[in-house]
Amino acid sequence: MANGATAGAVQQNVPRRLIAFIVRWTTATNHKDIGTLYLCTALLNLFVGGTLALCIRAELFVPGLQFVEPNFFNTLTTMHGLIMLFGFIMPVAVGFANWLIPMMIGAPDMALPRLNNMSFWLLPTATVMLVSTLFMDGGAPNFGWTMYAPLSTTYGPPSTDYMIFAVHMLGISSIMGSINIITTIATMRAPGMTWMKLPVFVWTWLVTAFLLIGIMPVLAGAVTMMLFDRNFGTAFFDAAGGGDPLLFQHIFWFFGHPEVYVLALPAFGIISQVIPTFSRKPLFGYRTMVMATILIGFLSYIVWAHHMFTSGMPYGAQLYFMLATMLIAVPTGMKVFNWITTMFRGSISFETPMLFAIAFVFMFTFAGCTGVMLAVAPADFQYHDSYFVVAHFHYVLVNGLTFAFIAGAYYWYPKFWGRMYNERLGKWHFWLSTISVNVLFFPQHFLGLAGMPRRIPDYALQFVDFNFISSIGAFVFGFSQLIFVYNMMVSRHKGKPASDRVWEGAEGLEWTLSSPPPHHSFQTPPRID
């Protein structure tokens, strides 16, 4: 009788516990809970977007059409781009911001915790709407993530309207998130935490948040005009009514180029925390680091048309955008040299986060060099819309930024969960990823220089070898990421308990808290001297 009652209670408890679980996570206002939600969603979207990428690489394994229709191939490239940018790499950065900024500045939480919850939950809401387009009549958007008019207006499938609304919601989410981050940094710093004592990660996020506020409304405006052109007979992007398709490109890239730095700056911030720790030296040139961040943020606003060199701009404009773009190499170079100088004569140890950080410095610098090549207007006429561009921005986003975020994940994992990850698995993950990601993307430079265009499901026979190699790299890289997931999930319970400081050379307020830190990091502000 007693046994039966207990069993009944347990059975009743399962739905109740499920409801409690759902309520806990949907109504969360704690910055760590929301940070965790962001990071988990980002990881999930990484695999969704990654699966689409593997479909693309499977189709391109050999020439000819094997698995997908050409139109579906176009939806694959479009959705891969949108999901990876808006669903993976932006949320992963916001996840780190949520977890770390309050701890780094000595605050108990974000300044506007309820708004924080809304910023997060709009993200899965919008992602659901975006992914649902795959199952609609006429298929998902098929015009590339850049949504160029008239492909998206006159020729876009009906589901484009839902993509527009998804972008609107993602925009609201990013703007609210940025408002929250700036406000937190402005009003919640512990006494004595002056601007020039902020950790570089906080600085990079401050500039990033301002960039987001300066571009997301513009993107919202662009897709709104697109919506009107599609449904209400306006002529913004239609020359027959006096509009201009180039207007869309200008507005889109005014958003699109700073967006690159929205993604890159938080990654720079993470690297600027990781490298000093494992070099056991303070960051070289803190002031120049801050200045370079602000300079990159400013310059990123005024270089957008280097994405449009082949659109028939006047030569004067081409010259200006070429030179302005090259200027960005200066503050970025300052950062790279500062990281290298930080390592110089340090007592370096090569734990997994440091390995990923060093790989980041190498591969991101390489990506920056191909970026300077692309910035040269006359040369860009050759590279434009080829696999060279694909290789360039995947070196930035995968070999560069994704590596930085993985470095951050390993670096703060023991702090977040109180247990060490498995170092041996981490090293396996590092070496497999680093080798395979170069096998994946390095040959694509040659493909592009030889003239293979992007966004096509089939190709000429001279491109067979490099595509074959690239696809092998893609599958190895994709499946190596499962090691990471396994490591993160298993170490949560089986890892060795971590100390508060975790790393011998770690500096900063977050390491003064216990591992894992208390629910509300600093109930009363710490004094910084």
Place this chain on the structure above:
Amino acid sequence: MSEPTPTDKYYIPAASHWPILCCVALFTFFAGIGRWLHELPSGPWVWLCGVALLIVVLFGWFGTVISENLSGVYNEQVGRSFRSGMKLLILSEVVFFAGFFGGYFFIRLWGIPMLGGEVHPITSVLLWPDFSAEWPLLTNPDNGRFLGATNLGSPWGVPLANTLLLLTSSFTLTFAHRAMAQGHSATLKIGLFITILLGAAFLGLQAHEYMDDYERNNLTLNAGIYGSVFYLLTGFHGFHVLVGVIMISTMLGRALKGHFSRPGDHFALEGVAWYWHFVDVVWLLLFLFVYWL
């Protein structure tokens, strides 16, 4: 530093169900518009559900914040956070309008002259040789698909009246704000009421002007780029005025309940005032660049 007092501690709100409900409301709202645009019969109903839920959320969420404020759990830091948040929200709105204005100037100073053959004459010859570049653009390159407006209203009629209405409303709102700071609650209520009337009058005149443009001037959304830009800029501005009027009405309702009876600075009214002045400045730019020049 002295001993920490309770107000030195941070204020941390408990878990809340309003944000997630707000996300559900927005999803329903947008899904409803999507279905409506694709002429599915459920569209308007889904949209209405979204709107209704959104209204519930706004009442619930703001109600929570107001009652927390009245119960005195907020401190100086919360006030600063709210103010910073509002300023940044307005900044994002500035950028939103700046994007539209940028598009407008691009079309007017670059797109139209290009179509007229000013930079590469061959473009014009090959596409629409009869097209002549002018602004405002009344004859579109393809005037069959996009029938241009027949004529345009004068800026010195309704638009000028609207300018005066909004400018006056900014003064009356400042007046009300001052009255609140000094504790004159009757003046506060009168000031808010007049501001609402002026805002509503603006909206009425704007609607009247739109109807006039549609019926007599053939200035429609389909009238080519001039109609597109005109309705985009003035329409979004009008929507912001509508939101502002609703916000000020809320403030009036709160004032009637005696919420602002304690003299001093009240964030809600201050934030609404900033927002109203921002809407006012946008209108001045609209009047200058869209109607006048």
